[in-house]
Amino acid sequence: xxxxxxxxxxxxxxxxxxxxxxxxxxxxxxxxxxxxxxxxxxxxxxxxxxxxxxxxxxxxxxxxxxxxxxxxxxxxxxxxxxxxxxxxxxxxxxxxxxxxxxxxxxxxxxxxxxxxxxxxxxxxxxxxxxxxxxxxxxxxxxxxxxxxxxxxxxxxxxxxxxxxxxxxxxxxxxxxxxxxxxxxxxxxxxxxxxxxxxxxxxxxxxxxxxxxxxxxxxxxxxxxxxxxxxxxxxxxxxxxxxxxxxxxxxxxxxxxxxxxxxxxxxxxxxxxxxxxxxxxxxxxxxxxxxxxxx
Amino acid sequence: xxxxxxxxxxxxxxxxxxxxxxxxxxxxxxxxxxxxxxxxxxxxxxxxxxxxxxxxxxxxxxxxxxxxxxxxxxxxxxxxxxxxxxxxxxxxxxxxxxxxxxxxxxxxxxxxxxxxxxxxxxxxxxxxxxxxxxxxxxxxxxxxxxxxxxxxxxxxxxxxxxxxxxxxxxxxxxxxxxxxxxxxxxxxxxxxxxxxxxxxxxxxxxxxxxxxxxxxxxxxxxxxxxxxxxxxxxxxxxxxxxxxxxxxxxxxxxxxxx
Ligand SMILES: Nc1ncnc2c1ncn2[C@@H]1O[C@H](COP(=O)(O)OP(=O)(O)OP(=O)(O)O)[C@@H](O)[C@H]1O
Ligand SMILES: [Mg+2]
Numbered sequence: 001x002x003x004x005x006x007x008x009x010x011x012x013x014x015x016x017x018x019x020x021x022x023x024x025x026x027x028x029x030x031x032x033x034x035x036x037x038x039x040x041x042x043x044x045x046x047x048x049x050x051x052x053x054x055x056x057x058x059x060x061x062x063x064x065x066x067x068x069x070x071x072x073x074x075x076x077x078x079x080x081x082x083x084x085x086x087x088x089x090x091x092x093x094x095x096x097x098x099x100x101x102x103x104x105x106x107x108x109x110x111x112x113x114x115x116x117x118x119x120x121x122x123x124x125x126x127x128x129x130x131x132x133x134x135x136x137x138x139x140x141x142x143x144x145x146x147x148x149x150x151x152x153x154x155x156x157x158x159x160x161x162x163x164x165x166x167x168x169x170x171x172x173x174x175x176x177x178x179x180x181x182x183x184x185x186x187x188x189x190x191x192x193x194x195x196x197x198x199x200x201x202x203x204x205x206x207x208x209x210x211x212x213x214x215x216x217x218x219x220x221x222x223x224x225x226x227x228x229x230x231x232x233x234x235x236x237x238x239x240x241x242x243x244x245x246x247x248x249x250x251x252x253x254x255x256x257x258x259x260x261x262x263x264x265x266x267x268x269x270x271x272x273x274x275x276x277x278x279x280x281x282x283x284x285x286x287x288x289x290x291x292x293x294x
Numbered sequence: 295x296x297x298x299x300x301x302x303x304x305x306x307x308x309x310x311x312x313x314x315x316x317x318x319x320x321x322x323x324x325x326x327x328x329x330x331x332x333x334x335x336x337x338x339x340x341x342x343x344x345x346x347x348x349x350x351x352x353x354x355x356x357x358x359x360x361x362x363x364x365x366x367x368x369x370x371x372x373x374x375x376x377x378x379x380x381x382x383x384x385x386x387x388x389x390x391x392x393x394x395x396x397x398x399x400x401x402x403x404x405x406x407x408x409x410x411x412x413x414x415x416x417x418x419x420x421x422x423x424x425x426x427x428x429x430x431x432x433x434x435x436x437x438x439x440x441x442x443x444x445x446x447x448x449x450x451x452x453x454x455x456x457x458x459x460x461x462x463x464x465x466x467x468x469x470x471x472x473x474x475x476x477x478x479x480x481x482x483x484x485x486x487x488x489x490x491x492x493x494x495x496x497x498x499x500x501x502x503x504x505x506x507x508x509x510x511x512x513x514x515x516x517x518x519x520x521x522x523x524x525x526x527x528x529x530x531x532x533x534x535x536x537x538x539x540x541x542x543x544x545x546x547x548x549x550x551x552x
């Protein structure tokens with residue numbers, strides 16, 4: 001399609017827009033990188049929120065209280081069926097006596113109140129640890145519901161309220177950022193396509209002559225596609241750079257703040273290049289259609 | 295060029311352009327209706343007629359910049375009704391096109407303007423230099439190759455445009471009022487250049503509404519009026535040295551028909 005002897009020409013033409021209209025190009029890249037910065041910021045916050053949530057959920061304390069009067073053999077035998085349930089990673093048995101010891105320790109100085117008891121009122125229980133990916137409120141509910149149906153199980157208790165609330169917030173944020181992202185993406189593509197259209201308009205005569213002497217569409221398009229992709233690349237790299245500096249500054253105060261992995265950063269830039277490509281494709285399509293429709 | 299071969303009709307294997315009952319409408323208005331003719335390889339044709347008659351439309355139909363709303367245009371075996379859009383660039387490479395307003399790239403030298411047509415097609419550098427040198431020498435502008443278009447006279451600019459049109463060695467050269475912006479002396483130079491190009495075997499088709507040019511033109515003249523072909527005559531092929539000149543205003547040619 002494109003021959004090696006045309007490469008030099010195409011490269012020069014691709015950079016011509018930058019050269020001819022430095023200000024417009026600069027403004028385009030700034031606007032686009034601001035849009036992309038917002039986008040990346042939302043993704044980053046969502047990422048951090050997700051990690052917080054996952055960490056919080058790791059601490060979800062699920063206790064399965066057993067009915068009174070089970071013999072030791074039967075209680076111990078529950079270990080296996082518990083762990084066999086998908087989503088349960090570990091099941092730790094806590095006997096009546098252990099429960100009392102724990103309670104005493106928790107009460108501390110007030111442990112005297114326990115002296116009035118004639119027998120241990122605390123039930124034996126299992127402490128369950130959930131596997132990653134089964135810690136969402138829905139998953140915990142499902143496991144609890146299933147266990148409640150077992151004859152050996154008196155009740156299942158877990159600290160769900162704030163985990164659930166966090167989950168709700170995270171979900172809301174995800175939807176919100178998805179919405180913002182779509183708006184930002186459309187804006188970014190629009191800005192790029194507008195700039196590429198400007199370049200094409202200023203090269204109107206060149207395109208006209210190209211069509212006249214038999215340039216293929218691929219040949220006519222390539223410089224503008226490359227221009228759009230360079231816009232996307234520069235804007236994406238700039239946004240990522242600003243975000244990186246911001247993260248460095250914040251990290252001092254907020255420890256454990258997650259940042260993108262190098263792979264994710266690379267992915268983001270590739271994504272920005274794709275946006276640039278889309279923007280210029282839109283501009284070129286519209287421009288060439290307009291020219292032909294005349 | 296073999297003038298007697300023209301009227302043999304569309305089946306002549308040497309036919310290079312043919313129109314079959316072509317109608318062209320721009321929205322509601324008809325620009326051409328029922329136009330039928332054919333042109334043989336190597337012919338030299340002048341299309342004339344009043345402004346708005348449809349001359350430019352005929353030329354644009356040949357490059358398939360426009361498509362007939364009825365009928366068919368066939369150029370070098372490529373049929374308008376079956377033409378794929380992706381094939382159009384290949385057709386354009388076999389057709390040189392020159393306009394009244396030259397359409398040069400103002401920010402590039404004469405050399406670059408001509409080389410541009412070769413670059414677009416992907417001709418390797420060595421061949422490119424050779425070809426550009428050949429056509430610029432032919433139009434007499436090799437020594438001005440480093441100038442910008444605005445540093446040239448109108449006639450010179452048109453010669454650059456012709457060189458650009460010819461650099462890919464097209465089989466057909468179309469010129470839409472190539473002398474429209476030029477004085478009679480310069481216009482004659484351009485017509486002479488077109489004759490030389492035609493002598494080299496290229497089929498040349500140009501439009502004009504300059505009566506002087508039409509009167510002195512000793513080849514095939516097609517007259518378009520209100521979108522219809524009203525006359526298509528083959529004049530006697532004069533010896534070029536005896537041919538009347540545009541500058542020779544006293545000359546009153548007698549038009550001869552076959
Ligand atoms: N793009 C267009 N849209 C609508 N009508 C058009 C368009 N181009 C040409 N026409 C009409 O088609 C008719 C033929 O136009 P064309 O340009 O072929 O004439 P012409 O013989 O080349 O005229 P001129 O000598 O002035 O260049 C005219 O009536 C013109 O108004
Ligand atoms: Mg015209």
